[in-house]
Amino acid sequence: MAVTDHHAGDEPTGPVPQPRSEWSRRWGRYRRNRLAVLGLGIVTIAVLMALTAPVLAPHGYADINPGQEFLPAFSPDHLMGTDLLGRDLLSRLIYSLRTALFIAVAAELLSLAIAFAVGLAAGYRGGKVDQWLMAGTDVMYAFPGYLFAVLLVAVMGRSTWAVILALTIASWVGQSRLLRAQIMRLKTLEYVEAGRAMGATGFTLVMRYMVPNALGPVLVSTSFGIPANMLAESGLAILGLGVAPPVPSLGTMIIDGYRFVLTDPGLIAWPVGIFVLIMLAFTWVGDGVRDAFDVDES
Template sequence: MTQTDRTDTAERPDPPESSESVATGGAAQAQSQFRRAWTRFRRNKLALASFVVLVALIILAVIAPLIAPYGFEEPDYEHTLAGPGTAGHLLGTDLLGRDLLSRLIYSLRTSFLVGFGAELAALIVAVVIGLIAGYRGGRAEQFLMAITDVMFAFPTYLFAVLMVAVLGRSVGAVILAIAIASWVNMARLTRAQTMTLMQRDFVEAARAMGAPGVTIAVRYVLPNAVGPLLVAVSFGIPAAITAEAGLALLGLGVQPPTPSLGGMIQDGISYVTSYPNMLVWPAVMLAVVLLAFTWLGDGIRDAFDTTGTRR
């Protein structure tokens, strides 16, 4: 090789990356983000313990018919308002003689169903609106954000109360009411994340490849926005459970005899001085669920925090 050939070879720049490789790198970046987040999450012992507790409670709620000693509306009229350990009732009975332990297990099923169902419905609405507004821009964004702003200005809890009053007190109606009242913040978050990610190289590369807008939004934008959305969902589920409990205290919760934590707390308030067990057990269970979700949410937020501002 001559001196000129060596000089030309040394000064020749690297070939530019293809649009396909850059776009594929966006998907790989999302996968790498989840791997790093999972590694950081496992180091948070409190968050990991909360995750284990919640999984155990969810399993308990799912298999409630198999492990509950009685049906949730099965009465024992001979032992009404019985104390713990009376006649085979480990936690006692309520004013109708129904086993408190059985109702507590079934109430977990109802509360988790409301929490996860409402948040899933709210997430679907929020992602669709946020992606369209952030990706399309223009009049579509103005129209969708105008609707979002109107909903944001309306008191969330009052809106849920009105929706339950209109739709009824079935589990599905409560889920729908809470979902409609709680999608706004996630929609704004999705829009902000979409607008940020639209400036990234892998999105421009996907456009250069001729990928349609739906493919870009679903395959490249959404996976990279899942982290902040997952954090929002982890805090939104306990908020929905709390909202159902608040509706129950107003007499607008899930229709009896279907038990829920809020409904059991409402029943126990009238007997707080004479028979506090009716109030203590569901209140303690609700506190455990909310604390576990709070610590889990903190752990997820720290795991996806790439700025190093949180420890």
């Protein structure tokens, strides 16, 4: 009776490696950019600080301490010193970061909601719907967004939600045009046509086949939109149109510190340093996201 000789090399000796998912490949591309990883770490720390501001801040952001004005950094009980009213700079910086991130993220999310509604409808329906919606976006696009935000805040008054609404209305147009272009490209692809031939509804085609594949450029735009909103919010504060006192913001702290730049440079150095660091971090994250979704990347 013949005996079959099995060689050890003929059979796998370990588990068969599973193919990496598309998101795993994108994360791998993102990690190649070391500045993007550093930026993600800085942004994560900033978000955690903003979320835990009431716990981290050693003092209330509006607590006035008579007799303790303009204390230098590393003073007892005031790590970064105090301002012209004796308010703790570290506490105000933490809450300013919270204000900036809340306004920037909230405005970006609302902007995305409007962009998705307009971009999806215009890109998928086409025809008259596309013409009317794009006519409206062209009107908004022709109007300077930042000037529009200034006018809105001036009319609605200084408040957190007024700034959010102003930044939202001023920034949704570009994202809606981007999403419309993506949907118009995707709806002509073979797998979408196959889904339509199999009887999939328009809602299913859009949400299951188109939106997931259009997220790449949208996420890249969002990663740059958040720091743009932070910059716009600080600009409004410098113009005197930011959030109303006593709520602190980085722009307000910068303009307040500018008045004492020669006598107490720390008042402007701390908020400017934090602002520049956060803006750089978001820029690095945006570059990493762009690399991750770059179809030409191997």
